[in-house]
Amino acid sequence: MHPSLSVILFTTASGAGYGLLALLGVLAPFGILPADRLFGLVALALALGAITAGLVSSAFHLGQRQRAWRAFSQWRSSWLSREGVAAVATYLPAGLFGIGWVFLGVVLKAAGLLSAFGAIGTVFCTAMIYRSLKPIPRWHNKWVVPNYLALALMSGTLWLMAVLPIFGARPELYGLAPVVIVLAALLKLAYWRSIDGAPATSTAGSATGLGALGTVRLFEAPHTSENYLLKEMGFKIARKHAAKLRRIAVGLGFGLPFLLSLVPFVVSGWPAIAAAFVAAALGTVGVFVERWLFFAEAQHTVTLYYGRSAV
Secondary structure, X not given: OOOOHHHHHHHHXXXXXXXXXXXXXXXXXXXXXXXXXXXHHHHHHHHHHHHHHHHHHHXXXXXXXXHHHHHHHHOOOOHHHHHHHHHHHHHHHHHHHHHHHHHOXXXXXXXXXXXXXXXXXXXXXXXXXXXXXXXXXXXXXXXXXXXXXXXXXXHXXXXXHHHHHHHOOOHXXXXXXXXXXXXXXXXXXXXXXXXXXXXXXOEHHHHXXXXXXXXXXXXXXXXXXXXXXXXXXXXXXXXXXXXXXXXXXXXXXXXXXXXXXXXXXXXXXXXXXXXXHHHHHHXXXXXXXXXXHHHHOOOOHHHHHHOOOXX
């Protein structure tokens, strides 16, 4: 599939924002996070800012932006529509959560938990957009939803750890980042192992219904020039480039952030703060590369009609 920059930015930014919002909504009401108003302002501004930036960037992927409102009307059958409804609905409890915490000095438990529920639900809907697409075997995969949830949690945790040291958080909270990073890395590796070892689900013979007659191959290309389907669904990436990008994603997204997340256990003060910020930045870049690969490595069954032998 053609990696769309707007969608990659959307899933990367909004995933981090929703992951951070979910953590704030669950941890703050129970006194696990600092009740400081300034901390609430910074953390919620970071979360909602990332969410909003992601949602705005997703609009650039639409062909007719003036019709974007119609996406909300198909929530009964469309995961894309459910994602939009969940994203907008989450702003209400998140706004109440922020007003209570920042302006009134009260951490509203109900608003926080509803914000966390909305954040998790939105990421789940985003993942299901891809998980539900049977024509793309590498997306119609059981590891897609856990990966989206884990990467959102990891991104949110890294940014939470980048803010926490400034406000004197509990030392035991620093152990959250290494655990979440390892979990996300294991799920990502499991996904890659799954798609690398999965047998082809469709061939040119099964797609045309002529497989019983013998080996089916393309006699002549259906188009003399590139068309929309080839541009959007016929993207190809060399195996050596994919392997290199996977190593980059693992190094930037998981390896280096994991090592940097251990710094607060060794030193404190500004070195720990700087390490946490670098870990969050590198983790975000790593997730961006991973998300690019998620699209680039996907193969649509329509390419069987354009010369590909199996998908």
